Each structure stands twice: as structure tokens, then as C-alpha cells.
Amino acid sequence: MTGRLAGKRVLVTQANDYMGAATERVFTREGAQVQMDERDLTAPGACEALIEEGGTIDVLVANLASPNFSGTPVTELDDAAWATCFDMMVHPLHRLCRAVLPQMIERRSGKIVVYGSAVAMRGLKTVAAYSAARSAQVGYVQSVGVEVAPHNVQVNLIAQNYVENPVYYPPELREKESFKKSLARQVPLGRLATEDEDALFALFLASDESDFIVGQAIPFSGGWAQR
DSSP states (O other), X not given: OOSTTTTOEEEEXXXXXXXXXXXXXXXXXTTOEXXXXXXXXXXXXXXXXXXXXXXXXXXXXXXXXXXXOSOOOGGGOXXXXXXXXXXXXXXXXXXXXXXXXXXXXXXXXXXXXXXXXXXXXXXXXXXXHHHHHHHHHHHHHHHHHHHHGGXXXXXXXXXXXSBOOTTTSOHHHHTOHHHHHHHHHHOTTOSOBOHHHHHXXXXXXXXXXXXXXXXXXXXXXXXXXXX
């Protein structure tokens, strides 16, 4: 078997959503054995069970997202909506990492790639809960990344925005002139990224080519967010 992930065992969470399908397609093409999981990771013990059932995991792709995205002023943001973002994107990230890191540390080899959001790097109105949760992911990755780096385990996050996705950017929206004008105004590159472009970036972070990259939240947004 050949490829940049030849023989690597990869686990992808929330596999039916967002970047799941593109990740499987690109990683499989590069020789990985990809396990796609669709379970609800907010359930008690779900993250721990997933890792135990997964066996040896060389690469964990934390594909975590929340439907509570935007449109609520902070003065109207109730506790349930606030908690949902953390329950879906922050707490599972910690539980997954806590469960999978011991085996990676023991082998002195492993990668954790988090699909995050560039919203964590730029203030936007009416997305307080989502932004806070995405920012928490960034802080977590930065801390854990430097903690486990001495064990030759790399943890990094893709801070993405403006990536093709039928949930955030359905075809009917992308065809509107108003959206095209907004895209040209907001994104210096002037277009959406393809899902494969995003997955190829994740592939790089999952491969041995990225061994010197540690605890980073890297913008992938066509210039919309910069660090």
C-alpha cells in the first residue's frame, strides 16, 4: 500500500456531517484505513467507548460541529443554546483526546487534527456561544499540543471558514448575486474553498510531513482571518 498515510489507522468523528465525507475520500486515496463514526458524542461514555472500540488509532480527526451557529443577540442567548455549543464541540474534544492520547504517548507516535473555525479569530455579531466554544477548542489544542509534543504526538487545529458545504453554503445560496458580492467583499481570495482543499490540509497535518507543527490553530479561510 502506498500513499502519504499508507497503513495508518484513522478515526473520523461525526462522519456524516461537514468534513467527514471529504476526509474519508482524500485519506483513503492516500492509503489510510479510515473508520467513520456517526454516534452522538454528547452521550455519557460515548467518547470513551468510541476510542476503546477503535483499537489502535494513529490519527484522530475530531470533526465536531454544532447546529447552534448564529442569529441570536447575546441578550437573548439562553443557557440551553450556550451549553449546546460546548456540549457538542468542547467537552467531546477533551474526552476524545483524554481517551486516545495514552496509546499515542505509549507508542510515541500519533496525530490529532481538529476541524475548528476561523470565527475563533475574528469577532462577529450574534455568534457568542459558537465563537466562545470554537475559541475554547483553540485554547485546548494549544495547551494539549505543547503538553504531548515531547512524546512525538502532534495536535493541531484547522481554523476554517468559507469552505464549500451544503449546510453552511447550500447551492441556492451560492447562486445568489448578493452572496457572490459578499464573498468578494469578505474573502480576499474571492471564492469558497473546496472540501477537498480543506481535507488535503487535514491530510498534511495527519501525515509525517507535519511533525514539527505543534499546538497550532491555522487559519484556512482565503484571507478572511489572519494570525
